[in-house]
Structure formats: structure tokens, C-alpha cells
Amino acid sequence: MPWYLYLALKQLFPTGRKFPFFTAISVLGVALGVALLVISTSVMGGFGYEIRRMIVDTQGEVQVRADGLINDSVGLQARLAAVPGVVATTPFAEGVVMLEHERKPAYPAMQGIDVNRVGAVVPLEKFIRLGRLEDLDDDSVILSSKLALSIGARLGSKVEVYSPLLLEKLKNDEVFLPRELRVVGIFEVGHQQLDSSVVLVTLRQMQELYGLGGAIHGINVKIAPKADADAVASLINASLPPAARAHARSWIEANQDFLFILQLEKNMIFFLLTFIIIVSAFSVTSSLLISVVRKTREIGLLGALGAEPRQVAACFCFQGLLIGSAGTLAGLALGFGTLHFRNALVEGFTRLTSSEEVLTRFYQFSQLPAHTAVGDVIMIVVCSVVISTLAGLLPAWRAARLKPVEALRNE
Amino acid sequence: MSDPILTACGLRKTFLSGDRRLEVLTGVDLDVAAGESVSIRGESGSGKSTLLQLLAGLDAPDAGTLAWAGTPDTGTKRRATFLGIVFQSFYLIPELDARENVLMARRILGGIDPEARARADALLAKVGLAERMTHLPAQLSGGERQRVAVARALMNSPRLILADEPTGNLDERTGDAVIELLLGLCAETKTSLVLVTHNAAHAQKTHRQLVLRGGTFAHG
Incomplete structure (x- = not known):
């Protein structure tokens, strides 16, 4: 080992001293900065990851929509099935309706789904809290949990549905009675907006309510595991005939503004918390x-x-x-250790502050999510080690400038 | 007299003190032969330490020439192998034990091997510190620290040792012992020695005694 590395080690960890105070304080400063960065980027990453998962679980990874209606649903699905990376497809129709139960109205977004095919694309089954998805038929409806609560509907309740087609019929002086549907299920995704404004019916029911005939509004596509959603969407677009006037968009493209905000928030937090490491680097310099x-x-x-x-x-x-390096290692251990016990810590904190419901109500999650990206960890490690090494530059420069004769004259 | 190990010709050094120019050395000539020991005495401020720094290549003279074994190269690399320096204040590295302080002279040359470790141990044994090798400087007395510094100066088998008042911080008895040790080891290894000292008795023990006065040597 070169003498300067040996001496550096000895100066940080002198022989016979179990607890070198200067080293411990300097390492602790860097460690706290690194731990905070790991925790905050992981929790932010967890929120982002959960939200992304929710989008994919409810919308599929790729969605094909047309400028107008898609009339040849079967032909288009057959064409999609031939595209590499496509695993399954399911058609849907959607629109806003008025829903009434015991004179309590609501205006949810109604989704018409193909009960036989939807499970292959989006895991709806896992969100059903009461009832069963397979009980959904042309005379029934599945309500989102908060919507059901707001109109006082439960399993077996009857709700009346008014669609925009009713207004068109009224214009022509035709009588169109609201459709009465039985509630056969309640679902809960865990997202405030979806859980308070979505209802599910069969595709055929939706087509009837909106007067679509055999047409649909779009097709949700499931892609192969590890396949790139953007790439598959591009392949689908290349395979679609211009006459179909249809366009495939990945969930990433469809939610790009939202995902951009998520990433921006995470980057800002990373940037701000990096200053903790910079401050601790100043203490190392001093x-x-x-x-x-x-x-x-x-x-x-x-x-x-x-x-x-x-x-x-x-x-x-x-x-x-x-x-x-030592501070970064200690910080990683402290950060991941805290993340491991995060839910117990949050539980203790919310119990102390009597705010148990806040997390669920405002953040949509009952547990604190965490998702650590390898790239984030590499970035934290590199930033921390580089900043700390730079902290040694000024003292190093001063030491190198000292002429032996002047340094010895200090005597 | 054999070929000189050290040759200094017309060394001059001036320092600026505010507006004043202090001519510390006004033309010093000095030859030291192989195996020879030379003492330099002089009053405080007479320029002894300045001269030693010039001879060690740590500072550059304003005028004059310096050669080690006939070669004018007095750079850092050569200094590490040609010279051993003993200072008044020992200058041991407090984080290293006695053995590692001695070995530091070799580490700076580019790493140590078992042979170097054995030599460090042998040198420490020679200066009477066989039992104190793993002691930190803070655990050693002044005399013991200076003996470690002597062992360090000899570690790279230098051809010349420059000692700047090595007994200045020691009591008389310990100082005598250190001088005896230094002279004895230099004689044993045929290493030349330039000893700067205030102590006339110590100076008398060297082969040649010089007195620095008025910026140059007056034979004393």
C-alpha cells in the first residue's frame, strides 16, 4: 500500500484508539445525508411505483382507441393478436351516465367490459371487495366502493341508469325508460378518484345504453412480461390499417404529464436532499x-x-x-434499515399523533410504499463519494503547497 | 581524505524582515568526507539551522553551489536515499508506533518488505528500544523519541546524516546518551554526520568542529 494511503488510514483510525471522534462525526454526517436520500427516493419511488401499477392494473399496458368508434372489433383484435409482444386483448366502451338509487343521483363514468376476456388483460378480480365479477350480466352492475357508499347502494340493490341516449330519444319525442340494474359487486382499487366515480357493466349493456350497436370505444392490450410498452404500441401502430383511424398508446404515453410530475417531484427531492451531503462535506473539509x-x-x-x-x-x-465511502456504506445500511421498519415507524407515529386515517385518505395507501431503483442507489453512492472526495481537495491543496522548510520552521 | 560526501561552495542566504535584509549566510564553504563527523556551533540566530536546511536541499541558496557525493542533484527523490535528518523536536508521527515511524522513511521510498521490517526492528534494538517498538510516541520519553528519530534517519542507509540540535529538547544525561548513540552508529555504518549543536562537549566528540559567526565559518 502506498505510504500516503497507509498514513491516511492511520490518521483516520489511529492505533490504540477505539473511537476516533473526528472520523466518527464526519462519517455520521455523510451517513445521515445518504440515509435520508435513500429513504426519500425509495418512498417517492414507492408512491410512483404504486400509482403506475394502479394505472396498468386498471387500464392495461397499451390502449387502442379510434378517432370515432371501432366498428370491426373482432377483426381489429385478431390483427392485434398477431403483433409480437401482445398477449391478450379486451374491448371496452365507456361514457358518463346518471345513476340513481333511492333518489340519490350520481354521475359516474361507466365502463362496459367483456366479462370473459377482461381478466386476461387487467386483474379486475383482485379489486372486487364484495360479490363476484362472473356474476356481472346484462342486467347488473358493479359499483366502486365510495360511490356505492355515497348513494347508499349495497349488494342486491337496484339502481337506475340514464344515458345520453335518453336525451336524444326525448328530442324525437320518443319514450326511453331508464335501465334498472342490480348491484352484484363492489370494487375498490385503492385510488380515491376511481373508487368514487366508476361503475362496471357488460360491454353489451354499455353498447345498448349508448346506442353503439356492435361498435366499441377501444381495446385494452396486455403485453408480454418485460416487453416495452412503448415499443409494442409502436408495433401495433405500424400494423393498423390507416382506414381504421385507430391509434395505440402505451400507458406511459397516455399518462406522460402525470408521470413527468412524479419524476420531477422525485428529482427535486433528490436535488434538495443532496445539500445535506454537501453540508456534511463542508464539515469534512473544515x-x-x-x-x-x-x-x-x-x-x-x-x-x-x-x-x-x-x-x-x-x-x-x-x-x-x-x-x-464509510459514510455512504453506513448511510445505505441506516436507510435500508429504516425502510425495512418503515410501516412500524409510521404506525407508531400516526398512533402518537392520532392520524391513522390520513395516510389512507390522502395518499390512497394503507401502508407506506417503498420502491428502490438500482439507478437511484448508484446515483446516491456516486454523489456522496464524489462530494466527500472533493471535500478533501482544499485541505489537500493546502497541504501540498506547504514547503518542508517553512513547515519545519513552524517549530 | 577520501572523496567528499558533501560539498558546499559560497552558500549565501538572505531573508527579508519588513524593509530590512538579513544576510544570514554570507558565503559558506564546507566539505564533509565519507565517514567524517563535523559539528557546527554558533550563537542563536547565527544561521546554523538555515545552513542545515540548505545542505539538506530543503531550501535553495541565493548563491553558491551544493553537491552530494559530487553530484549537484539535491532533489526530493535523491534526498530520501542519500540523507537522514534528525530534528530537535523529533517530528514523529503521533498516529504511528515506533516501528512504523522508522518504517515510514522506507515506505516513502516505495513500499516495505520483510527485510525492511527486520532492519527497522534491528535499528530500534540498536538504539535500545527493542521492547518499545509498538509504543506510540506519546508513550515514549523525550530521549526515547529522539532515539526513534535516529533509527528513522538511518533506515534507508544514508551516506550523510544532518542533525539539527538533536539534544536541544533533552536533559543533559539523555542528550549525552543520544549523542553517543548517534556518533557510535555513524561510525559503525561509516555514515558522515553534520551535527548542529550549542553544546561544546558534544561538538568536541566529532572529528571536526566549526563555528558559524557573521554568516560564515570561523574555525573554533
Whole structure:
């Protein structure tokens, strides 16, 4: 080992001292910064991950829509099935309706789904809290949980549905009675908006309510595991005939503004919390500068013994690198340890502050999500080690500038 | 007299103190032969330490020439192998034990091997610190620290040792012992020695005694 690395190690961890105070404080500063970065980016990543999963679970990974209606639903699905990466497809029709139960109206978005095919594309079954998806037929409806609560409907209740077609019929002086549907299920996705404004009916029912005939509004597509949604959407677009006037969009493209905001928030938090590491780096710089002043004569001695100025500089730079590396390792351990016990910690905190429901109500999740991206960890490690090493540069430069004769004259 | 190990010709050094120019060395000539020991005495401020720094290549003279074993290369790399320096204040690295302080002279040259470790141990044994090798400087007395510094100066088998008031921080008895040790080891290894000292008795023990006065040597 080169002497300057050896001496750097000895100065940080002197022989016979179990707890080198300067080293411990410097390492702790970096560790706290790294731990905070790991925790915050993981929790932000967790929120983002859960929201993305929710989008995919309810909309599918790719959605094909047309400028108008898709009339040849069967032909288009057959064409989609031939595209590489496409695993399954399910048609849908959608629109806003008025729904009434015991004179309590609501205006939810109604989704018409193909009960036999929808399960292959979106895991609706797992969101059903009461009733069963397979009980859905042309005379029934599945309500979202908060909507059901707001209109006081339960399993077996009868609700009346008014569609825009009713208004058209009225214009022509025709009588069109509201459709009465039986509630056969209640679903809950875990997302405030979806759980308070969506109802599910069969595709045939929706087509009837909106007067679509055999047409549909779009097709949800399930793609192969690990396939790139954007790439599959591009392949689908290339395979669609221009006459269909249809266009495939991945869930990423469809929600790009929202995903951009999520990423922006995460980047801002990363940027702001990096300042904690920068502040701790200043403390490393200050401690090393004091060390240079305290060791002026020793630096002079090293020069007298034949040490080059760049080697003296490397000795102090390496101390910054060591503090940064040790602090980063400790910070990763502290960060991941805290993440492991995050739900117990949050539970304790919410119990103390009597705010158990806040997380569920405002953040849509009953548990604190966490998702750590490898890229984020690499970025944190690189930032922390580089900043800490840079912190050693100023002291190193000062040490290298000391001329042995002047340093020894300090005597 | 054999070929000189150290040759200094007309060394001059001036320092600026505010508006004043202090001519510390006004033309010093010095030859030191292989195996020879030379003492330099002088009053405080007479320029002894400045001269030693010039001879060690740690500072550049305003005028004059310096050669080590006939070669004018007095750079950092050569200093590490050609010279051993002993300072008044020992200058041991507090985080390293006695053995590692001695070995530091070799580490700076580019790494250590078992042979170097054995030599460090042998040198420490020679200066009477066989039992204190793993002690930190803070656990050693002043005399013991200076003996470690002597062992460090000899670690790379230098051809010349420059000692700047090595007994200045020691009591008389310990200082005598250190001088005896230094002279004895230099004689044993045929290493030349330039000893700067205030102590006339110590100076008398060297082959040649010089007195620095008025910026140049007056034979004393």
C-alpha cells in the first residue's frame, strides 16, 4: 500500500484508539445525508411505483382507441393478436351516465367490459371487495366502493341508469325508460378518484345504453412480461390499417404529464436532499483543514523524508474518499434499515399523533410504499463519494503547497 | 581524505524582515568526507539551522553551489536515499508506533518488505528500544523519541546524516546518551554526520568542529 494511503488510514483510525471522534462525526454526517436520500427516493419511488401499477392494473399496458368508434372489433383484435409482444386483448366502451338509487343521483363514468376476456388483460378480480365479477350480466352492475357508499347502494340493490341516449330519444319525442340494474359487486382499487366515480357493466349493456350497436370505444392490450410498452404500441401502430383511424398508446404515453410530475417531484427531492451531503462535506473539509494546520510540522517532515507534494495531497484527498465511502456504506445500511421498519415507524407515529386515517385518505395507501431503483442507489453512492472526495481537495491543496522548510520552521 | 560526501561552495542566504535584509549566510564553504563527523556551533540566530536546511536541499541558496557525493542533484527523490535528518523536536508521527515511524522513511521510498521490517526492528534494538517498538510516541520519553528519530534517519542507509540540535529538547544525561548513540552508529555504518549543536562537549566528540559567526565559518 502506498505510504500516503497507509498514513491516511492511520490518521483516520489511529492505533490504540477505539473511537476516533473526528472520523466518527464526519462519517455520521455523510451517513445521515445518504440515509435520508435513500429513504426519500425509495418512498417517492414507492408512491410512483404504486400509482403506475394502479394505472396498468386498471387500464392495461397499451390502449387502442379510434378517432370515432371501432366498428370491426373482432377483426381489429385478431390483427392485434398477431403483433409480437401482445398477449391478450379486451374491448371496452365507456361514457358518463346518471345513476340513481333511492333518489340519490350520481354521475359516474361507466365502463362496459367483456366479462370473459377482461381478466386476461387487467386483474379486475383482485379489486372486487364484495360479490363476484362472473356474476356481472346484462342486467347488473358493479359499483366502486365510495360511490356505492355515497348513494347508499349495497349488494342486491337496484339502481337506475340514464344515458345520453335518453336525451336524444326525448328530442324525437320518443319514450326511453331508464335501465334498472342490480348491484352484484363492489370494487375498490385503492385510488380515491376511481373508487368514487366508476361503475362496471357488460360491454353489451354499455353498447345498448349508448346506442353503439356492435361498435366499441377501444381495446385494452396486455403485453408480454418485460416487453416495452412503448415499443409494442409502436408495433401495433405500424400494423393498423390507416382506414381504421385507430391509434395505440402505451400507458406511459397516455399518462406522460402525470408521470413527468412524479419524476420531477422525485428529482427535486433528490436535488434538495443532496445539500445535506454537501453540508456534511463542508464539515469534512473544515475538519481536514484543521488537521492540515495541526500537522504542519509532520507535513514538513514528510517532505524532508522525500515525499512529493502530490503524495501529501493524495493523503488528505484519500481521507475525504474514505470518510465518504464509510459514510455512504453506513448511510445505505441506516436507510435500508429504516425502510425495512418503515410501516412500524409510521404506525407508531400516526398512533402518537392520532392520524391513522390520513395516510389512507390522502395518499390512497394503507401502508407506506417503498420502491428502490438500482439507478437511484448508484446515483446516491456516486454523489456522496464524489462530494466527500472533493471535500478533501482544499485541505489537500493546502497541504501540498506547504514547503518542508517553512513547515519545519513552524517549530 | 577520501572523496567528499558533501560539498558546499559560497552558500549565501538572505531573508527579508519588513524593509530590512538579513544576510544570514554570507558565503559558506564546507566539505564533509565519507565517514567524517563535523559539528557546527554558533550563537542563536547565527544561521546554523538555515545552513542545515540548505545542505539538506530543503531550501535553495541565493548563491553558491551544493553537491552530494559530487553530484549537484539535491532533489526530493535523491534526498530520501542519500540523507537522514534528525530534528530537535523529533517530528514523529503521533498516529504511528515506533516501528512504523522508522518504517515510514522506507515506505516513502516505495513500499516495505520483510527485510525492511527486520532492519527497522534491528535499528530500534540498536538504539535500545527493542521492547518499545509498538509504543506510540506519546508513550515514549523525550530521549526515547529522539532515539526513534535516529533509527528513522538511518533506515534507508544514508551516506550523510544532518542533525539539527538533536539534544536541544533533552536533559543533559539523555542528550549525552543520544549523542553517543548517534556518533557510535555513524561510525559503525561509516555514515558522515553534520551535527548542529550549542553544546561544546558534544561538538568536541566529532572529528571536526566549526563555528558559524557573521554568516560564515570561523574555525573554533
